[in-house]
Amino acid sequence: MARSDLSATIYDCLDDVETIFGDTVTALEDDGQLVHVDFAHSKSREFDLVFGADGLHSKVRSLVFGLEADFEHHVGLVVCALELEGYRPRNELVAVTQTTIGVQTMRLSLHHDATLVLFTFRDDRPIPLHDVEARQELLRTRLRGIGGEAPNILEHLPRAKSFYMDRASQIRMPTWSRGRVALLGDAAAAPSLLAGQGSALAMVGAYVLAAQLRRTQGNHQQAFAAYQRQLQPMIQDKQDAALQLDIAFAPKDRKQLYMRNATIRLMGLPFVSKLVMARSLRDPIELPSW
Structure with missing residues (x-):
């Protein structure tokens, strides 16, 4: 797909950030002080912290937390x-x-x-x-x-x-971090197509995590714990609610098809759409200040 306006805007802001394309992580080793990272094509590197923001099929998650099937x-x-x-x-x-x-x-x-x-x-x-x-x-x-x-x-x-x-x-994990490695977005807690807002939740997660790292002056253990504590309840609620929405995307039978079509017609009424959508589009979260 063509690069979206959102991704283009983010990339254009990365003036001082090294960006590597066409490569992937093959191994991670956290020795407690640094994370040693091997790449498929580039030379090995060492980092203070590693964040896996690589989507539903996260390579970072599989290397650090285990098989995708577990989550x-x-x-x-x-x-x-x-x-x-x-x-x-x-x-x-x-x-x-x-x-x-x-x-x-x-x-x-x-x-x-x-x-x-x-x-x-x-x-x-x-x-x-x-x-x-x-x-x-x-x-x-x-x-x-x-x-x-x-x-x-x-x-x-x-x-x-x-x-x-x-x-x-959906990706459901008991913890989003281990040692010096943390997960973001779909890699940590994919809400699925049914819930939507995957990009928005990833952006919110990145902001909260960065703010917590700043607030704790780089104490990653405290920052990772605070990040998950603040976001996980809200995201789990969205995941739970999404499981009731499959009827909107692919009704199981004729009864569900009728209910889905009737609901879509009712959504054309302004007060109904406002009543149904307002709550789902308003997230109960207060972003940390900088």
Whole structure:
């Protein structure tokens, strides 16, 4: 996908921060004083602290805390996103959706005649994360026969500018830090597609952690504990609430489909949307001052 405005803004602020692209961490060793880090392509380095902000499938988390399977909680859905150029039909400033039992399609128009298509569907099969062709074949198999725009979209699939598919999961961990290593964002506590706000929560987490490190004058043990103590209850509440929202993305049966459609129609009434959404968009957290 094209670099988002948020990521571009963050990157443009990193004047004094060394940035390395095209590499990944292969080993971490915390000796209590420093963290020794090995990279796939660069020479080994030593750091005072290491923060794993590398997403749902965090390499840092697996190296320091153990297998992903110990912390991942699959919510029963698969999410797929692809970007198409020159796709028709095209509707400006409108999200076009088609929802059937177990599957939802959403289409959004982007700049420069690009279209973003999002699929969510119920499936418990493992996702071949490193095999694009296998993932695309899984998508074709799962969407076969649902009608609507799906056949047209699938015809464009080989020419997709970008393609993403993964299980929708939450990460739930008893602790977000170990020694001199701490986790941020989805690596520590992914709320999943159902909850949304993943980027916002990651930004809030980074701010709180930085403020706590400043407040404790670099005492990482105190800072890590305060960071988790402040954020974990709120994020767990969001995770718990999200598990009730799968009906909005892929209804299990005809009854859920009817309830989902009725709710969407009611959301068109201003007082209903305000009542339903206001609480979910207002987080009960006070950011530390600097």
